[in-house]
Amino acid sequence: MRSGRNGSIRLLVVDDHPLVRDQLAQLLNGNGYRITLAVDGEDAINHLAEEPFDAVLSDVQMPNVNGFQLLQYVHQHYPHLPVVLMTAFESESLRESAMGWGAVDLLQKPFEIEQLQAALAPHHRNPRLSPALLHTGASPSVAGLSERGPIPLPNQT
Numbered sequence: 001m002r003s004g005r006n007g008s009i010r011l012l013v014v015d016d017h018p019l020v021r022d023q024l025a026q027l028l029n030g031n032g033y034r035i036t037l038a039v040d041g042e043d044a045i046n047h048l049a050e051e052p053f054d055a056v057l058s059d060v061q062m063p064n065v066n067g068f069q070l071l072q073y074v075h076q077h078y079p080h081l082p083v084v085l086m087t088a089f090e091s092e093s094l095r096e097s098a099m100g101w102g103a104v105d106l107l108q109k110p111f112e113i114e115q116l117q118a119a120l121a122p123h124h125r126n127p128r129l130s131p132a133l134l135h136t137g138a139s140p141s142v143a144g145l146s147e148r149g150p151i152p153l154p155n156q157t
Contacts, residue, residue: 008034014044014058041065060087075102082123
């Protein structure tokens with residue numbers, strides 16, 4: 001994973017709750033991360049088309065484009081970009097689905113910054129993750145996120 005300005009990791013944080021977004025920005029800014037905030041998956045897709053990122057941290061449960069749909073989009077258009085999902089309602093089936101769709105981890109909210117760092121550590125300094133490779137200028141269209149229709153969230157029992 002390449003670093004942005006001042007050696008910081010450019011992290012796109014996606015959550016539909018303003019308080020959570022603000023708390024994550026306060027926690028992560030200045031701790032080795034340069035944060036861009038997105039209000040949902042659709043907003044995240046637009047940010048991805050505009051600038052390169054080193055990683056994505058996304059909530060699972062969101063309106064419009066949920067975390068699994070965003071994960072699928074990222075893997076289609078930015079295949080080497082690590083995605084960490086986060087949820088307040090972790091279950092074994094949700095974890096299995098997240099990892100099966102290609103997330104590098106599923107963090108349960110609230111989480112410690114060290115948990116995020118541990119999830120992203122295997123991807124740090126990976127030469128395949130250069131900004132030139134990550135920023136492909138892909139269209140920000142959310143159409144066709146799944147040929148089979150929307151990706152349903154796994155049961156959170």
